[in-house]
Amino acid sequence: MTDVFSNLGSLTTVDLSFNSLTGDLPEGLSSLSSVKTLYLQNNQLTGSINVLADLPLSDLNVANNRFTGWIPSQLKKINSLQTDGNSWTTGPAPPPPPFTAPPSNRRKSPAKKDNGSSSSDGKSGISGGAVAGIVISLLVVGAIIAFFVIKRKRKSKREEHFEQHQPFTSFPSNEVKDTKPFEESTTIDVDSLASPASVGLKPPAKIERNKSFDDDDDFSSKPVARKSSTKPIKAVVYSVADLQIATDSFSMDNLVGEGTFGRVYRSQFNDGKVLAVKKLDCTVIPFQSSEDFVELVSNISILHHPNLNELVGYCMEHGQHLLVYDFHRNGSLHDLLHLSDEYSKPLSWNSRIKIALGSARALEYLHEVCSPSVVHKNFKSSNILLDSEYNPHVSDAGLASFIPDAEFQTAEQSAGCTAPEVDMTGQYTMKSDVYSFGVVMLELLTGRKPFESSKPRSEQSLVRWASPQLHDIDALDRMVDPALKGLYPAKSLSRFADVLALCVQAEPEFRPPMSEVVQALVRLVQRANMTKKMLDGDASRRGDDQDQDFI
Incomplete structure (x- = not known):
């Protein structure tokens, strides 16, 4: 953590939370002589917090870091102090070292000459040596106080150019910005989906994780012990009664799907809002206590991205564990591709690229923006939900992270969705997510x-059947979904195939990171839009109104 605080003594509020900061607290923090509110929670800061002991704080939050040692007694007097999620030393703090006066240049008191003079001093109650020691101690204390007063006055002069109560300008805050909806049209709005995942998004807090929350692709990573979560949860708490009414007692008429973690029901509330309620199967996620479920909710409630299906609320009454999400009216990509009837409108090529790009952006966020990285483990077309504009929202993000890899077994492992190394080792990594994304592209x-x-x-395994043909133009034409009826540009199809071919490489080290996949799809979209403009220009000159929806 960089020391930038020495000349910021006039600040009253400092918020450095959720910034993935590391290292010990800098000494410059002790210069914040006016600070009342200090937020350092959800970083990876280390060392002690003794440097904060003398600050005039009324609100302090240092939760969920890696601080060690004792909490200074001065800070314990703060009513709104939050310190959970650190490795504090238990037991009483050691007493401060006894004060030792520095060597003095004063002459020592004359030595006692005889027993008579000693007897006379004894009558006065305090010897001359004791008086001298007290005087020296007072002088030293006074000098120390004067030194700090002068130092503070000098700092105040240097800080006159700062406005009083100036708010602290933190490191790039990564605030969440509104994303323009990706409309179903003949031109893909690349601005809404093409920006890097690290821009406009605030990284979530540190998440207690198991093997799936992996900083690298090492298959031998060890599980991390869970800690009880006390982080505030920004989600609505529902009662079982509320959810029973909204789902008509979880009737089969409201059942919209059943996945790895349990059944999902459509729910409609009195205010007209429609949401999805996931009833978790406790045989898949065995919660040993209510704290385990609260920890899971806390971890997934901090994941925020336009292409994630975000958590709205939760319920844990009467042994039930339920999660409430946004409801997306167009269902899953799996159903749209594989269960549509003859009356359904097929997805255009434009829409398919849009869905691939949005889903890639979601995985890029989980892998490369979240700290630590989040491995999905269960990425598949049935976990890609589509809203009314066919924007993709990846569901179940963070759920599988609660289960050790060795215990996480799904039907998809034998159904062609997971990477080869997962079948062999049982270990999930970011590269296995990339493979699963390639399967969805296929x-x-x-x-x-x-x-x-x-x-x-x-031909039973899609990857084994398709992979040898992905670089053959003629074979590609034969492989394309017949529902497209040939309405796609050949170059766009070829480039799309090139990207997915990299994703489904058998060796994980040859698969690209999701940020590279996103950029490749962005370039594909940009070329498609340029082609669309050229064709529109030609059509207008010819007066041709033919449909160009294939781009």
């Missing part, structure tokens, strides 16, 4: 499921 390209037992043996 579904978008071909309209086929990841595994179909009804096909000939050589």
